Amino acid sequence: MSLPWSDAENDAIVADYFAMLADDAVGRAYSKAAHRRALVARIGRAEGSVEYKHQNISAVLKGLGEDWITGYKPAFNFQWSLVDAVARWLARHPDWVARLPRAGSSVLREGADRATAALRDEAPLWIGPPPTHSNAPPPGELEQMMAVAAKFDVAERDARNRALGRAGEARVMASERATLAAAGRHDLAARVRWVADEDGDGAGYDIASFEADGAERLLEVKTTNGWERTPFHLTRNEIAVAEDRREAWQLVRLWNFAREPRAFAIRPPLDAHVSLTPTSFLAALR
Structure with a gap:
Protein backbone atom coordinates (compact mmCIF):
# COMPACT_ATOMS: atom_id res chain seq x y z
CA MET A 1 0.00 0.00 0.00
CA SER A 2 1.48 3.35 -1.04
CA LEU A 3 1.98 6.17 1.41
CA PRO A 4 -0.31 9.23 1.30
CA TRP A 5 0.90 12.00 -0.97
CA SER A 6 2.82 14.75 0.80
CA ASP A 7 2.07 18.45 0.37
CA ALA A 8 5.22 18.79 -1.73
CA GLU A 9 4.13 15.98 -4.05
CA ASN A 10 0.62 17.41 -4.34
CA ASP A 11 1.99 20.87 -5.10
CA ALA A 12 4.25 19.41 -7.81
CA ILE A 13 1.50 17.50 -9.59
CA VAL A 14 -0.97 20.39 -9.33
CA ALA A 15 1.54 22.80 -10.89
CA ASP A 16 2.21 20.29 -13.67
CA TYR A 17 -1.52 19.82 -14.26
CA PHE A 18 -2.09 23.56 -14.62
CA ALA A 19 0.81 23.80 -17.06
CA MET A 20 -1.00 21.27 -19.25
CA LEU A 21 -4.38 22.93 -18.70
CA ALA A 22 -3.00 26.30 -19.80
CA ASP A 23 -1.87 24.71 -23.08
CA ASP A 24 -5.12 22.80 -23.43
CA ALA A 25 -7.24 25.91 -22.92
CA VAL A 26 -5.68 27.74 -25.87
CA GLY A 27 -5.34 24.73 -28.16
CA ARG A 28 -1.55 24.53 -27.85
CA ALA A 29 -0.05 21.07 -28.40
CA TYR A 30 1.46 19.24 -25.41
CA SER A 31 2.23 15.65 -24.46
CA LYS A 32 0.53 14.21 -21.41
CA ALA A 33 2.88 11.23 -21.53
CA ALA A 34 5.95 13.49 -21.48
CA HIS A 35 4.55 15.45 -18.54
CA GLU A 66 -13.09 25.71 -12.74
CA ASP A 67 -12.59 23.98 -16.07
CA TRP A 68 -10.36 20.92 -16.35
CA ILE A 69 -8.50 18.82 -18.89
CA THR A 70 -11.19 16.84 -20.68
CA GLY A 71 -8.74 13.99 -21.30
CA TYR A 72 -8.55 13.41 -17.54
CA LYS A 73 -12.02 12.28 -16.56
CA PRO A 74 -12.83 13.47 -13.00
CA ALA A 75 -12.25 10.76 -10.39
CA PHE A 76 -13.79 11.33 -6.99
CA ASN A 77 -13.11 10.23 -3.41
CA PHE A 78 -10.06 12.49 -3.45
CA GLN A 79 -8.23 13.53 -0.29
CA TRP A 80 -8.77 17.02 1.12
CA SER A 81 -5.01 17.59 1.10
CA LEU A 82 -5.27 17.63 -2.71
CA VAL A 83 -8.07 20.21 -2.55
CA ASP A 84 -5.82 22.36 -0.36
CA ALA A 85 -2.99 22.03 -2.88
CA VAL A 86 -5.23 23.19 -5.74
CA ALA A 87 -6.46 26.07 -3.59
CA ARG A 88 -2.86 27.08 -2.85
CA TRP A 89 -2.03 27.13 -6.57
CA LEU A 90 -5.09 29.25 -7.36
CA ALA A 91 -4.27 31.66 -4.52
CA ARG A 92 -0.80 32.17 -6.01
CA HIS A 93 -2.26 32.72 -9.49
CA PRO A 94 -5.26 35.06 -9.15
CA ASP A 95 -4.97 35.87 -12.85
CA TRP A 96 -6.14 32.33 -13.62
CA VAL A 97 -9.43 32.73 -11.74
CA ALA A 98 -9.99 36.18 -13.27
CA ARG A 99 -9.34 35.13 -16.86
CA LEU A 100 -11.82 35.87 -19.63
CA PRO A 101 -12.40 33.82 -22.80
CA ARG A 102 -9.35 32.48 -24.58
CA ALA A 103 -7.02 34.75 -26.56
CA GLY A 104 -8.52 35.72 -29.89
CA SER A 105 -12.05 36.21 -28.64
CA SER A 106 -13.44 39.67 -29.11
CA VAL A 107 -14.21 40.09 -25.40
CA LEU A 108 -10.61 39.43 -24.40
CA ARG A 109 -9.15 41.60 -27.16
CA GLU A 110 -11.34 44.56 -26.42
CA GLY A 111 -11.77 44.19 -22.66
CA ALA A 112 -15.02 43.91 -20.74
CA ASP A 113 -15.68 47.66 -20.78
CA ARG A 114 -15.78 47.66 -24.59
CA ALA A 115 -17.48 44.30 -24.93
CA THR A 116 -20.77 45.58 -26.38
CA ALA A 117 -19.09 46.91 -29.49
CA ALA A 118 -16.70 43.98 -29.73
CA LEU A 119 -19.52 41.44 -29.57
CA ARG A 120 -21.87 43.03 -32.07
CA ASP A 121 -21.12 40.33 -34.63
CA GLU A 122 -21.27 37.38 -32.21
CA ALA A 123 -23.76 34.62 -33.03
CA PRO A 124 -26.77 34.00 -30.80
CA LEU A 125 -26.25 31.70 -27.84
CA TRP A 126 -28.21 28.48 -27.69
CA ILE A 127 -29.91 28.67 -24.31
CA GLY A 128 -31.10 25.28 -23.12
CA PRO A 129 -33.11 24.00 -20.15
CA PRO A 130 -31.61 23.90 -16.65
CA PRO A 131 -30.06 20.73 -15.17
CA THR A 132 -32.49 18.38 -13.46
CA HIS A 133 -32.38 15.56 -10.92
CA SER A 134 -32.45 13.05 -13.76
CA ASN A 135 -29.08 14.17 -15.14
CA ALA A 136 -27.36 14.86 -11.81
CA PRO A 137 -24.09 13.08 -10.96
CA PRO A 138 -24.23 10.17 -8.49
CA PRO A 139 -25.06 11.42 -4.97
CA GLY A 140 -21.57 10.76 -3.56
CA GLU A 141 -19.88 12.72 -6.33
CA LEU A 142 -22.31 15.61 -6.11
CA GLU A 143 -21.97 15.74 -2.32
CA GLN A 144 -18.18 15.91 -2.54
CA MET A 145 -18.25 18.64 -5.20
CA MET A 146 -20.78 20.71 -3.26
CA ALA A 147 -18.63 20.38 -0.12
CA VAL A 148 -15.62 21.75 -2.02
CA ALA A 149 -17.70 24.58 -3.50
CA ALA A 150 -19.06 25.51 -0.07
CA LYS A 151 -15.69 25.41 1.69
CA PHE A 152 -14.10 27.77 -0.83
CA ASP A 153 -17.30 29.76 -1.55
CA VAL A 154 -17.00 29.62 -5.31
CA ALA A 155 -20.32 31.46 -5.65
CA GLU A 156 -18.87 34.47 -3.83
CA ARG A 157 -15.68 34.24 -5.91
CA ASP A 158 -17.65 34.45 -9.15
CA ALA A 159 -19.84 37.23 -7.78
CA ARG A 160 -16.76 39.31 -6.92
CA ASN A 161 -15.18 38.74 -10.33
CA ARG A 162 -16.66 41.83 -11.93
CA ALA A 163 -14.73 41.47 -15.19
CA LEU A 164 -16.14 37.97 -15.65
CA GLY A 165 -19.64 39.17 -14.82
CA ARG A 166 -19.46 42.08 -17.26
CA ALA A 167 -18.10 39.87 -20.03
CA GLY A 168 -20.97 37.42 -19.50
CA GLU A 169 -23.56 40.18 -19.57
CA ALA A 170 -22.01 41.57 -22.76
CA ARG A 171 -22.16 38.14 -24.39
CA VAL A 172 -25.86 37.81 -23.57
CA MET A 173 -26.48 41.38 -24.79
CA ALA A 174 -24.93 40.50 -28.15
CA SER A 175 -26.92 37.27 -28.31
CA GLU A 176 -30.21 39.06 -27.66
CA ARG A 177 -29.54 41.62 -30.38
CA ALA A 178 -28.40 38.97 -32.87
CA THR A 179 -31.46 36.81 -32.15
CA LEU A 180 -33.85 39.71 -32.72
CA ALA A 181 -32.03 40.81 -35.85
CA ALA A 182 -32.20 37.26 -37.23
CA ALA A 183 -35.97 37.35 -36.63
CA GLY A 184 -36.21 40.57 -38.65
CA ARG A 185 -36.81 42.73 -35.56
CA HIS A 186 -33.98 45.22 -36.00
CA ASP A 187 -36.21 47.81 -34.33
CA LEU A 188 -36.32 45.78 -31.12
CA ALA A 189 -32.64 44.81 -31.36
CA ALA A 190 -31.74 48.50 -31.26
CA ARG A 191 -33.75 48.92 -28.04
CA VAL A 192 -32.10 46.14 -26.02
CA ARG A 193 -30.55 47.80 -22.95
CA TRP A 194 -27.66 46.77 -20.72
CA VAL A 195 -29.44 48.00 -17.60
CA ALA A 196 -26.73 46.97 -15.13
CA ASP A 197 -24.15 48.95 -17.11
CA GLU A 198 -26.27 52.04 -17.76
CA ASP A 199 -28.24 52.28 -14.50
CA GLY A 200 -26.31 50.16 -11.98
CA ASP A 201 -27.17 46.87 -10.28
CA GLY A 202 -30.35 47.80 -8.45
CA ALA A 203 -32.98 46.81 -11.00
CA GLY A 204 -33.04 43.10 -10.18
CA TYR A 205 -32.01 42.18 -13.72
CA ASP A 206 -29.08 43.01 -16.00
CA ILE A 207 -30.56 43.25 -19.49
CA ALA A 208 -33.91 44.50 -20.78
CA SER A 209 -34.70 42.72 -24.04
CA PHE A 210 -37.68 41.50 -26.05
CA GLU A 211 -39.30 38.46 -27.56
CA ALA A 212 -39.77 38.67 -31.32
CA ASP A 213 -43.44 39.63 -30.71
CA GLY A 214 -42.38 42.59 -28.55
CA ALA A 215 -43.00 41.03 -25.13
CA GLU A 216 -40.50 42.01 -22.42
CA ARG A 217 -37.53 39.85 -21.46
CA LEU A 218 -35.81 40.84 -18.19
CA LEU A 219 -32.57 38.87 -17.98
CA GLU A 220 -30.42 38.37 -14.90
CA VAL A 221 -27.04 36.94 -16.03
CA LYS A 222 -24.85 34.76 -13.82
CA THR A 223 -21.49 33.70 -15.26
CA THR A 224 -18.92 31.10 -14.23
CA ASN A 225 -15.93 29.41 -15.81
CA GLY A 226 -17.02 26.21 -14.07
CA TRP A 227 -19.56 23.49 -14.83
CA GLU A 228 -23.32 23.93 -15.04
CA ARG A 229 -23.98 23.07 -11.38
CA THR A 230 -21.52 25.57 -9.92
CA PRO A 231 -23.45 27.43 -7.15
CA PHE A 232 -24.20 31.13 -7.62
CA HIS A 233 -25.54 34.02 -5.56
CA LEU A 234 -28.93 35.69 -5.95
CA THR A 235 -29.71 38.92 -4.15
CA ARG A 236 -32.89 39.51 -2.21
CA ASN A 237 -33.89 42.11 -4.79
CA GLU A 238 -33.32 39.73 -7.72
CA ILE A 239 -35.53 37.14 -6.04
CA ALA A 240 -38.23 39.76 -5.39
CA VAL A 241 -38.21 40.99 -9.00
CA ALA A 242 -38.32 37.38 -10.24
CA GLU A 243 -41.48 36.89 -8.21
CA ASP A 244 -43.09 40.23 -9.15
CA ARG A 245 -42.30 40.00 -12.88
CA ARG A 246 -42.72 36.27 -13.43
CA GLU A 247 -43.83 36.51 -17.04
CA ALA A 248 -40.83 38.57 -18.16
CA TRP A 249 -37.95 37.70 -15.76
CA GLN A 250 -35.52 34.86 -16.33
CA LEU A 251 -32.06 33.93 -15.15
CA VAL A 252 -29.49 33.14 -17.83
CA ARG A 253 -26.71 30.97 -16.44
CA LEU A 254 -23.51 31.09 -18.50
CA TRP A 255 -21.01 28.32 -17.71
CA ASN A 256 -17.74 27.00 -19.14
CA PHE A 257 -17.31 30.65 -20.10
CA ALA A 258 -13.52 30.88 -20.41
CA ARG A 259 -13.39 28.06 -22.93
CA GLU A 260 -16.68 27.56 -24.78
CA PRO A 261 -19.60 29.52 -23.29
CA ARG A 262 -22.77 27.51 -22.76
CA ALA A 263 -26.03 28.63 -21.25
CA PHE A 264 -29.33 27.58 -19.74
CA ALA A 265 -32.29 29.60 -18.51
CA ILE A 266 -34.30 29.42 -15.30
CA ARG A 267 -37.76 30.94 -15.09
CA PRO A 268 -39.80 31.62 -11.94
CA PRO A 269 -40.80 30.11 -9.63
CA LEU A 270 -37.13 29.81 -8.70
CA ASP A 271 -37.65 27.22 -5.99
CA ALA A 272 -38.78 24.79 -8.66
CA HIS A 273 -35.22 24.73 -9.99
CA VAL A 274 -32.82 25.76 -7.20
CA SER A 275 -32.43 25.46 -3.45
CA LEU A 276 -32.21 28.93 -1.93
CA THR A 277 -29.98 29.06 1.15
CA PRO A 278 -29.67 32.28 3.24
CA THR A 279 -25.98 33.18 3.46
CA SER A 280 -25.96 36.50 5.34
CA PHE A 281 -28.01 38.60 7.74
CA LEU A 282 -28.37 42.35 8.21
CA ALA A 283 -27.28 43.25 11.74
CA ALA A 284 -28.47 46.49 13.35
CA LEU A 285 -27.64 47.62 16.86
CA ARG A 286 -30.54 47.44 19.31
Whole structure:
Protein backbone atom coordinates (compact mmCIF):
# COMPACT_ATOMS: atom_id res chain seq x y z
CA MET A 1 0.00 0.00 0.00
CA SER A 2 1.48 3.35 -1.04
CA LEU A 3 1.98 6.17 1.41
CA PRO A 4 -0.31 9.23 1.30
CA TRP A 5 0.90 12.00 -0.97
CA SER A 6 2.82 14.75 0.80
CA ASP A 7 2.07 18.45 0.37
CA ALA A 8 5.22 18.79 -1.73
CA GLU A 9 4.13 15.98 -4.05
CA ASN A 10 0.62 17.41 -4.34
CA ASP A 11 1.99 20.87 -5.10
CA ALA A 12 4.25 19.41 -7.81
CA ILE A 13 1.50 17.50 -9.59
CA VAL A 14 -0.97 20.39 -9.33
CA ALA A 15 1.54 22.80 -10.89
CA ASP A 16 2.21 20.29 -13.67
CA TYR A 17 -1.52 19.82 -14.26
CA PHE A 18 -2.09 23.56 -14.62
CA ALA A 19 0.81 23.80 -17.06
CA MET A 20 -1.00 21.27 -19.25
CA LEU A 21 -4.38 22.93 -18.70
CA ALA A 22 -3.00 26.30 -19.80
CA ASP A 23 -1.87 24.71 -23.08
CA ASP A 24 -5.12 22.80 -23.43
CA ALA A 25 -7.24 25.91 -22.92
CA VAL A 26 -5.68 27.74 -25.87
CA GLY A 27 -5.34 24.73 -28.16
CA ARG A 28 -1.55 24.53 -27.85
CA ALA A 29 -0.05 21.07 -28.40
CA TYR A 30 1.46 19.24 -25.41
CA SER A 31 2.23 15.65 -24.46
CA LYS A 32 0.53 14.21 -21.41
CA ALA A 33 2.88 11.23 -21.53
CA ALA A 34 5.95 13.49 -21.48
CA HIS A 35 4.55 15.45 -18.54
CA ARG A 36 3.76 12.23 -16.71
CA ARG A 37 7.21 10.72 -17.24
CA ALA A 38 8.93 13.90 -16.10
CA LEU A 39 6.78 14.03 -12.97
CA VAL A 40 7.40 10.36 -12.18
CA ALA A 41 11.16 10.98 -12.40
CA ARG A 42 10.81 13.99 -10.13
CA ILE A 43 8.65 12.62 -7.32
CA GLY A 44 9.17 8.85 -7.62
CA ARG A 45 5.52 7.82 -7.84
CA ALA A 46 4.25 5.11 -10.20
CA GLU A 47 2.83 6.23 -13.52
CA GLY A 48 -0.59 4.75 -12.70
CA SER A 49 -0.68 6.68 -9.43
CA VAL A 50 0.22 9.93 -11.20
CA GLU A 51 -2.39 9.31 -13.89
CA TYR A 52 -5.14 8.72 -11.33
CA LYS A 53 -4.10 11.77 -9.32
CA HIS A 54 -4.52 13.87 -12.48
CA GLN A 55 -8.10 12.60 -12.62
CA ASN A 56 -8.53 13.53 -8.95
CA ILE A 57 -7.37 17.07 -9.77
CA SER A 58 -10.01 17.26 -12.53
CA ALA A 59 -12.64 16.35 -9.93
CA VAL A 60 -11.36 18.97 -7.49
CA LEU A 61 -11.43 21.63 -10.21
CA LYS A 62 -14.98 20.64 -11.09
CA GLY A 63 -15.98 21.17 -7.47
CA LEU A 64 -14.18 24.51 -7.41
CA GLY A 65 -16.12 25.74 -10.44
CA GLU A 66 -13.09 25.71 -12.74
CA ASP A 67 -12.59 23.98 -16.07
CA TRP A 68 -10.36 20.92 -16.35
CA ILE A 69 -8.50 18.82 -18.89
CA THR A 70 -11.19 16.84 -20.68
CA GLY A 71 -8.74 13.99 -21.30
CA TYR A 72 -8.55 13.41 -17.54
CA LYS A 73 -12.02 12.28 -16.56
CA PRO A 74 -12.83 13.47 -13.00
CA ALA A 75 -12.25 10.76 -10.39
CA PHE A 76 -13.79 11.33 -6.99
CA ASN A 77 -13.11 10.23 -3.41
CA PHE A 78 -10.06 12.49 -3.45
CA GLN A 79 -8.23 13.53 -0.29
CA TRP A 80 -8.77 17.02 1.12
CA SER A 81 -5.01 17.59 1.10
CA LEU A 82 -5.27 17.63 -2.71
CA VAL A 83 -8.07 20.21 -2.55
CA ASP A 84 -5.82 22.36 -0.36
CA ALA A 85 -2.99 22.03 -2.88
CA VAL A 86 -5.23 23.19 -5.74
CA ALA A 87 -6.46 26.07 -3.59
CA ARG A 88 -2.86 27.08 -2.85
CA TRP A 89 -2.03 27.13 -6.57
CA LEU A 90 -5.09 29.25 -7.36
CA ALA A 91 -4.27 31.66 -4.52
CA ARG A 92 -0.80 32.17 -6.01
CA HIS A 93 -2.26 32.72 -9.49
CA PRO A 94 -5.26 35.06 -9.15
CA ASP A 95 -4.97 35.87 -12.85
CA TRP A 96 -6.14 32.33 -13.62
CA VAL A 97 -9.43 32.73 -11.74
CA ALA A 98 -9.99 36.18 -13.27
CA ARG A 99 -9.34 35.13 -16.86
CA LEU A 100 -11.82 35.87 -19.63
CA PRO A 101 -12.40 33.82 -22.80
CA ARG A 102 -9.35 32.48 -24.58
CA ALA A 103 -7.02 34.75 -26.56
CA GLY A 104 -8.52 35.72 -29.89
CA SER A 105 -12.05 36.21 -28.64
CA SER A 106 -13.44 39.67 -29.11
CA VAL A 107 -14.21 40.09 -25.40
CA LEU A 108 -10.61 39.43 -24.40
CA ARG A 109 -9.15 41.60 -27.16
CA GLU A 110 -11.34 44.56 -26.42
CA GLY A 111 -11.77 44.19 -22.66
CA ALA A 112 -15.02 43.91 -20.74
CA ASP A 113 -15.68 47.66 -20.78
CA ARG A 114 -15.78 47.66 -24.59
CA ALA A 115 -17.48 44.30 -24.93
CA THR A 116 -20.77 45.58 -26.38
CA ALA A 117 -19.09 46.91 -29.49
CA ALA A 118 -16.70 43.98 -29.73
CA LEU A 119 -19.52 41.44 -29.57
CA ARG A 120 -21.87 43.03 -32.07
CA ASP A 121 -21.12 40.33 -34.63
CA GLU A 122 -21.27 37.38 -32.21
CA ALA A 123 -23.76 34.62 -33.03
CA PRO A 124 -26.77 34.00 -30.80
CA LEU A 125 -26.25 31.70 -27.84
CA TRP A 126 -28.21 28.48 -27.69
CA ILE A 127 -29.91 28.67 -24.31
CA GLY A 128 -31.10 25.28 -23.12
CA PRO A 129 -33.11 24.00 -20.15
CA PRO A 130 -31.61 23.90 -16.65
CA PRO A 131 -30.06 20.73 -15.17
CA THR A 132 -32.49 18.38 -13.46
CA HIS A 133 -32.38 15.56 -10.92
CA SER A 134 -32.45 13.05 -13.76
CA ASN A 135 -29.08 14.17 -15.14
CA ALA A 136 -27.36 14.86 -11.81
CA PRO A 137 -24.09 13.08 -10.96
CA PRO A 138 -24.23 10.17 -8.49
CA PRO A 139 -25.06 11.42 -4.97
CA GLY A 140 -21.57 10.76 -3.56
CA GLU A 141 -19.88 12.72 -6.33
CA LEU A 142 -22.31 15.61 -6.11
CA GLU A 143 -21.97 15.74 -2.32
CA GLN A 144 -18.18 15.91 -2.54
CA MET A 145 -18.25 18.64 -5.20
CA MET A 146 -20.78 20.71 -3.26
CA ALA A 147 -18.63 20.38 -0.12
CA VAL A 148 -15.62 21.75 -2.02
CA ALA A 149 -17.70 24.58 -3.50
CA ALA A 150 -19.06 25.51 -0.07
CA LYS A 151 -15.69 25.41 1.69
CA PHE A 152 -14.10 27.77 -0.83
CA ASP A 153 -17.30 29.76 -1.55
CA VAL A 154 -17.00 29.62 -5.31
CA ALA A 155 -20.32 31.46 -5.65
CA GLU A 156 -18.87 34.47 -3.83
CA ARG A 157 -15.68 34.24 -5.91
CA ASP A 158 -17.65 34.45 -9.15
CA ALA A 159 -19.84 37.23 -7.78
CA ARG A 160 -16.76 39.31 -6.92
CA ASN A 161 -15.18 38.74 -10.33
CA ARG A 162 -16.66 41.83 -11.93
CA ALA A 163 -14.73 41.47 -15.19
CA LEU A 164 -16.14 37.97 -15.65
CA GLY A 165 -19.64 39.17 -14.82
CA ARG A 166 -19.46 42.08 -17.26
CA ALA A 167 -18.10 39.87 -20.03
CA GLY A 168 -20.97 37.42 -19.50
CA GLU A 169 -23.56 40.18 -19.57
CA ALA A 170 -22.01 41.57 -22.76
CA ARG A 171 -22.16 38.14 -24.39
CA VAL A 172 -25.86 37.81 -23.57
CA MET A 173 -26.48 41.38 -24.79
CA ALA A 174 -24.93 40.50 -28.15
CA SER A 175 -26.92 37.27 -28.31
CA GLU A 176 -30.21 39.06 -27.66
CA ARG A 177 -29.54 41.62 -30.38
CA ALA A 178 -28.40 38.97 -32.87
CA THR A 179 -31.46 36.81 -32.15
CA LEU A 180 -33.85 39.71 -32.72
CA ALA A 181 -32.03 40.81 -35.85
CA ALA A 182 -32.20 37.26 -37.23
CA ALA A 183 -35.97 37.35 -36.63
CA GLY A 184 -36.21 40.57 -38.65
CA ARG A 185 -36.81 42.73 -35.56
CA HIS A 186 -33.98 45.22 -36.00
CA ASP A 187 -36.21 47.81 -34.33
CA LEU A 188 -36.32 45.78 -31.12
CA ALA A 189 -32.64 44.81 -31.36
CA ALA A 190 -31.74 48.50 -31.26
CA ARG A 191 -33.75 48.92 -28.04
CA VAL A 192 -32.10 46.14 -26.02
CA ARG A 193 -30.55 47.80 -22.95
CA TRP A 194 -27.66 46.77 -20.72
CA VAL A 195 -29.44 48.00 -17.60
CA ALA A 196 -26.73 46.97 -15.13
CA ASP A 197 -24.15 48.95 -17.11
CA GLU A 198 -26.27 52.04 -17.76
CA ASP A 199 -28.24 52.28 -14.50
CA GLY A 200 -26.31 50.16 -11.98
CA ASP A 201 -27.17 46.87 -10.28
CA GLY A 202 -30.35 47.80 -8.45
CA ALA A 203 -32.98 46.81 -11.00
CA GLY A 204 -33.04 43.10 -10.18
CA TYR A 205 -32.01 42.18 -13.72
CA ASP A 206 -29.08 43.01 -16.00
CA ILE A 207 -30.56 43.25 -19.49
CA ALA A 208 -33.91 44.50 -20.78
CA SER A 209 -34.70 42.72 -24.04
CA PHE A 210 -37.68 41.50 -26.05
CA GLU A 211 -39.30 38.46 -27.56
CA ALA A 212 -39.77 38.67 -31.32
CA ASP A 213 -43.44 39.63 -30.71
CA GLY A 214 -42.38 42.59 -28.55
CA ALA A 215 -43.00 41.03 -25.13
CA GLU A 216 -40.50 42.01 -22.42
CA ARG A 217 -37.53 39.85 -21.46
CA LEU A 218 -35.81 40.84 -18.19
CA LEU A 219 -32.57 38.87 -17.98
CA GLU A 220 -30.42 38.37 -14.90
CA VAL A 221 -27.04 36.94 -16.03
CA LYS A 222 -24.85 34.76 -13.82
CA THR A 223 -21.49 33.70 -15.26
CA THR A 224 -18.92 31.10 -14.23
CA ASN A 225 -15.93 29.41 -15.81
CA GLY A 226 -17.02 26.21 -14.07
CA TRP A 227 -19.56 23.49 -14.83
CA GLU A 228 -23.32 23.93 -15.04
CA ARG A 229 -23.98 23.07 -11.38
CA THR A 230 -21.52 25.57 -9.92
CA PRO A 231 -23.45 27.43 -7.15
CA PHE A 232 -24.20 31.13 -7.62
CA HIS A 233 -25.54 34.02 -5.56
CA LEU A 234 -28.93 35.69 -5.95
CA THR A 235 -29.71 38.92 -4.15
CA ARG A 236 -32.89 39.51 -2.21
CA ASN A 237 -33.89 42.11 -4.79
CA GLU A 238 -33.32 39.73 -7.72
CA ILE A 239 -35.53 37.14 -6.04
CA ALA A 240 -38.23 39.76 -5.39
CA VAL A 241 -38.21 40.99 -9.00
CA ALA A 242 -38.32 37.38 -10.24
CA GLU A 243 -41.48 36.89 -8.21
CA ASP A 244 -43.09 40.23 -9.15
CA ARG A 245 -42.30 40.00 -12.88
CA ARG A 246 -42.72 36.27 -13.43
CA GLU A 247 -43.83 36.51 -17.04
CA ALA A 248 -40.83 38.57 -18.16
CA TRP A 249 -37.95 37.70 -15.76
CA GLN A 250 -35.52 34.86 -16.33
CA LEU A 251 -32.06 33.93 -15.15
CA VAL A 252 -29.49 33.14 -17.83
CA ARG A 253 -26.71 30.97 -16.44
CA LEU A 254 -23.51 31.09 -18.50
CA TRP A 255 -21.01 28.32 -17.71
CA ASN A 256 -17.74 27.00 -19.14
CA PHE A 257 -17.31 30.65 -20.10
CA ALA A 258 -13.52 30.88 -20.41
CA ARG A 259 -13.39 28.06 -22.93
CA GLU A 260 -16.68 27.56 -24.78
CA PRO A 261 -19.60 29.52 -23.29
CA ARG A 262 -22.77 27.51 -22.76
CA ALA A 263 -26.03 28.63 -21.25
CA PHE A 264 -29.33 27.58 -19.74
CA ALA A 265 -32.29 29.60 -18.51
CA ILE A 266 -34.30 29.42 -15.30
CA ARG A 267 -37.76 30.94 -15.09
CA PRO A 268 -39.80 31.62 -11.94
CA PRO A 269 -40.80 30.11 -9.63
CA LEU A 270 -37.13 29.81 -8.70
CA ASP A 271 -37.65 27.22 -5.99
CA ALA A 272 -38.78 24.79 -8.66
CA HIS A 273 -35.22 24.73 -9.99
CA VAL A 274 -32.82 25.76 -7.20
CA SER A 275 -32.43 25.46 -3.45
CA LEU A 276 -32.21 28.93 -1.93
CA THR A 277 -29.98 29.06 1.15
CA PRO A 278 -29.67 32.28 3.24
CA THR A 279 -25.98 33.18 3.46
CA SER A 280 -25.96 36.50 5.34
CA PHE A 281 -28.01 38.60 7.74
CA LEU A 282 -28.37 42.35 8.21
CA ALA A 283 -27.28 43.25 11.74
CA ALA A 284 -28.47 46.49 13.35
CA LEU A 285 -27.64 47.62 16.86
CA ARG A 286 -30.54 47.44 19.31
